[in-house]
Amino acid sequence: MLFHYHYWTPYLEETELFYRKLGFRVTQRIGKENGEFQTFSPPLDWNDFRNRKIVFRIIELKKGAINITFGYGKRIRFDHIGFLLGDEEYHQICQQATQQNWNVEEGERRTFLYSPCKWKVELQTNMDAIDDVNGVSIEGMNVVGNNVDILIKILGEKMTPLTIQAGDDFRVEEVRFSTVCPNVILDPNGVNLLGVER
Template structure:
């Protein structure tokens, strides 16, 4: 099981893309409800159209980050690459915990009591080759009493998820290997730290 992904909603779509580009990420796709504005298009090519992006996907090595437009910053989910065996085990555990499961052909989501969704991804084409990877992350939650259940579910994971008490669900920091900057805060308040 490998932590590879996080997703949030943001009013700072262009600024978020620029921040991750400055860290060496490449835009894999930009999607609206009605179409797409994939590279080689740049923001100068479509800014006047004022598209509302449902998803912008960015990749660097083993890291996949997505975000889309909303009126305020909302952290949505984290994603894990899993084998078929791990997938079956995680689904069985989620059923025992009575967590809602949204299974799909492309990916499956487990809804935790923390309102944090866990994406289970079996397709490896969602990442690129390279040494860039998520090493750890810290997530704020209002209720720490539910975190041991998630920790138990994710016990095979080598990349730690740290929990911190906060007013609302939010991604506080991510630790990445091989990013270009040592210490950056994205427009949504996510602190990106280079693993040394």
């Protein structure tokens, strides 16, 4: 299941507020202050730390079967998409990625696949990455990127919700949610969000 996307952005507070207005809840904020990583998660809000020099590494929001993360970047830059998988699917996709010469970086909580051509894909098997598998979900996503054929070989039928347009600048242009938003709206990072009926 396609469940996740991550951005680097200078518009942290604006992005958080935007998605909170769509019903997402903040589950964590981790940032570096005075050289040390600390948490600034709820119940803290922006009024508690807005004027401090914190470089946020990750802000995570969840709603239903959707998980969105972003961190501070000097410019807007899309980082990766993520799939929530069962153990068998996970091992199959890792094997296919290795066969296509992608770097597979297994971590304690998640695994990343790195392509030679800018694609980065997160594989997640922990159900606590989302709130509710039966809740609102990502129904589709339009992505710009290159070497699509290799991605298709690796993801197989998991590619179904992705529409990919060839291009060198790896980015997401549109995300289709099941009933999160009533019509097309633009998030602070230039991504079109569209609510669709299941």
